[in-house]
Amino acid sequence: MVEYKFVEKKVGIIGCPFNGGQHRNIGVEKGPKKLMEFGLIEQLEELEWGVEFDGHHKLNELRPAEDPNIGKLKKPLYVSRVAETVSKAVESHLKRKQVALTLGGDHSLALGTVSGTLSVYPDACLIWVDAHADINTPETTKSGNLHGCPVSFLLGIAGKVPGFEWVNKILSPDRIAYIGLRDVETSEKKILKQLGIKAFSMHEVDKYGIGKVVEMALDAVNPGRTRPIHLSFDVDALDPTVAPSTGTPVRGGLTFREGHYICEAIHETGCLVSVDMMEVAVPDHEIYPDIDDSQVFATVTVGLSLIRCCLGETLL
Numbered sequence: 001m002v003e004y005k006f007v008e009k010k011v012g013i014i015g016c017p018f019n020g021g022q023h024r025n026i027g028v029e030k031g032p033k034k035l036m037e038f039g040l041i042e043q044l045e046e047l048e049w050g051v052e053f054d055g056h057h058k059l060n061e062l063r064p065a066e067d068p069n070i071g072k073l074k075k076p077l078y079v080s081r082v083a084e085t086v087s088k089a090v091e092s093h094l095k096r097k098q099v100a101l102t103l104g105g106d107h108s109l110a111l112g113t114v115s116g117t118l119s120v121y122p123d124a125c126l127i128w129v130d131a132h133a134d135i136n137t138p139e140t141t142k143s144g145n146l147h148g149c150p151v152s153f154l155l156g157i158a159g160k161v162p163g164f165e166w167v168n169k170i171l172s173p174d175r176i177a178y179i180g181l182r183d184v185e186t187s188e189k190k191i192l193k194q195l196g197i198k199a200f201s202m203h204e205v206d207k208y209g210i211g212k213v214v215e216m217a218l219d220a221v222n223p224g225r226t227r228p229i230h231l232s233f234d235v236d237a238l239d240p241t242v243a244p245s246t247g248t249p250v251r252g253g254l255t256f257r258e259g260h261y262i263c264e265a266i267h268e269t270g271c272l273v274s275v276d277m278m279e280v281a282v283p284d285h286e287i288y289p290d291i292d293d294s295q296v297f298a299t300v301t302v303g304l305s306l307i308r309c310c311l312g313e314t315l316l
C-alpha cells in the first residue's frame, strides 16, 4: 500500500472545457465532459477515493468582449483569466488535502494548474509528459497559440505580458522534467539547453526504457521523494495510434504501457498532489471526418485509465 505524503485519499475534479489556447476547431473543449460521461467518478470511487466534483467550470463566460493579439499571442486576456480561475480552483482543493485533478481542455490551462499547485506547495516539482515542450515565449512562438507557451510563463522567462501579472509563482528550471518529447521547435531547444532543463525525449525512452527514464526524471527533480509532484499529462505524448483524438498529434510517441508506467511509478512515490489530463478532443464528424467514434473512444478511455493509474490502480 502506498502511503500518501501530502494528501488524504480524496480527489477534487476540476472540469475545464477550454480551447482558447489553440486555434483548431477540433473539440478539445469537449474532452472534460466526455471523460466524466465515461464514468470517471465511479471509477475513482471503485479505487476507494472520496471524490468531489466542481461541475464543469463555465470558462466561456470569462471571454472578454475584446481581446486583441499581444504581439503574436492570440486571445491573451481570455487565456489569462481562465488560467487564473483554474489556479484558484486547484489551490482550493489542495488546501483541503485533496489531489487536484484537472481535465482539459488545451494545455494553456496548465499555466493555471501549476500556479495553483505552487501557491500551496512552493517546493513542488513538475513532470511534464508531452510530445511538445510548450516552452515558447511570447517572442519565440510562431503559432501565437498559448498552449505552446505555458512553461515559459511558469519559469518566469516570458517577460512582462499585460494581463498575466497574477502569474507570480515561479518554477525553478531544476524542478521540471519532461518525458516523451519529439516535436520541439529550434527556439524551444535553445531555451531547454540554456536553462539546463532535464528533458527525456522519445530517443531516451528508446535508449534506456521507460522504467529508467522515469527514475532519472524523478531523481532530477525530486531526489529524496520528499517534494510534492505535479504531473501534467498531455494526451498527445502517447502515440497517435493509442490516442488519435487530439489537436496536435505527432508520430513516434509513447506506447499504451509506457504512458501507464509513468503514472504508476509516480503514484508509487506517494508524492503526487496534482494531475492534469489535457488535450483530449471530441471532434465534430462534419469538420473532422478522419476521426471516428472508435478513435474518440480509444482516446477518452486511455485518458481515464491513465488517471486511474495515477490514483493507484495496479495490474495485480
Ligand SMILES: NC(=[NH2+])NCCC[C@H](N)C(=O)O
Pocket: 106, 107, 108, 132, 134, 136, 141, 142, 143, 144, 145, 147, 148, 149, 185, 234, 236, 248, 279
Ligand atoms: N499543448 C500542445 N499541444 N502544444 C502544441 C504546441 C505546438 C507548437 N510548438 C506551438 O508553439 O504552437
Ligand SMILES: [Mn+2]
Pocket: 130, 131, 132, 234, 236, 237, 248
Ligand atoms: Mn502536446
Ligand SMILES: [Mn+2]
Pocket: 107, 130, 132, 134, 147, 234
Ligand atoms: Mn502540451
